[in-house]
Amino acid sequence: MNFQFSELVSQIIKGLKSYFEKNQIEVNENFYEELMNILNIELSKPFNKQTFTPTQILNDYIKNELKEDLKITPHELGSELNNSLILWGIEKAKYFNDKSI
Secondary structure, eight states: OOOOHHHHHHHHHOOOOOOHHTTOOOHHHHHHHHHHHHHHHHTTTTTGOOOOOOOHHHHHHHHHHOOOOOHHHGGGGGGHHHHHHHHHHHHHHHHHHHOOO
């Protein structure tokens, strides 16, 4: 797998911090550390072993930890994240395409 997921994880955290700040949602720093850990664990798996998208992981974590069903979209977290998610999706599609040949 050539995709560098660490940049994607960083952009998710950065975008979420900005989103929470704009919407006056307060969490402690541990919230972000736990989310980063969960994202790193899932996204470090081979594509065929990943069961959730980064956005699903984010929204499930928020729902479980904050008891809020915010349904945050990548668009709300910034264009850099949007672009990285597109690249992640392309890499995942290539992986499955290569496996089917």
